[in-house]
Amino acid sequence: MKKTILLYALMMAVLVWLMKFIDYRFFVRDITMEMYVGLIGILCTALGIWMGLRLTRPKMVVTEAPARAFLPNEKKLSEIGLSEREFEVLQLMAEGLSNQEIADRLFISLNTVKTHASNLFMKLEVKRRTQAVQTGKNLGILA
Amino acid sequence: MKKTILLYALMMAVLVWLMKFIDYRFFVRDITMEMYVGLIGILCTALGIWMGLRLTRPKMVVTEAPARAFLPNEKKLSEIGLSEREFEVLQLMAEGLSNQEIADRLFISLNTVKTHASNLFMKLEVKRRTQAVQTGKNLGILA
């Protein structure tokens, strides 16, 4: 959280610097005020989208697609000892995503996904992601 | 989606108008260029966050429910173009077996399994076995 805000500030700083740079290089020519403002708007919007996604990331991916009510989560999960994050990774695995894609989706690094994967494999006593998915379904923790 | 973009455009319009308004009312006094740009940045960031949240909001995934019992094999399979052998491989994949294990189970070589795997991936338009399994279930050709 703090890191995100810091990162945002940093990106803003870069943005401001970039703007100044553009100023010095091109403003004297034919960049109009409208274009300048538009550019700022676009960049800030992009940053905002990114920010929004990052800040609301801890939002449960859990309640995303379960169609019908599906919530033997708490009980089963604590039985098995799966943490929330591990479960999220497992769910995305079940959707057929690669580790890299999971990393992008959860805004974490590839290495972190691997760590979660290894841990949940241990807890589920499996060796491959496909087995993990299968086991997850059998245990009733995956749709 | 379209509505969101439209809404966004609308808000941008309002924003621009607001800016103009502020211009006429106060720019002549002590609003500096930096404050002006900053204001735009903040507003656009807010809009961006809102946009991001709206666009990535969990959407209802309408999964094709299997409903009826399970045997649309022939039909679906010929639709997709999966051969019998490829389907066998897919089924064993769904059980979480590795390529080597599938090879042993079917009494064929590892390379052959890989070939079947590649072919069925093409036909299902996926890149990974986990995706293939997922897609297979959605298509109703896997339990």
Place this chain on the structure above:
DNA sequence: GGGAGATTCACCCGAAAGTATGAGGGAAAA
């Protein structure tokens, strides 16, 4: 304030998976 667990990330390394290409044989259709 310190411990426990969760989360994050990094590095290395070997194994498994997947891609691309070629090729031989069998069975059925043209």
Place this chain on the structure above:
DNA sequence: TTTTCCCTCATACTTTCGGGTGAATCTCCC
């Protein structure tokens, strides 16, 4: 007979996975 599709297998190469280790933060709880 020729064509076509399927099954089989191989080699070589790239990418992804998974194991192992270590470590920095953070949060929650005692």
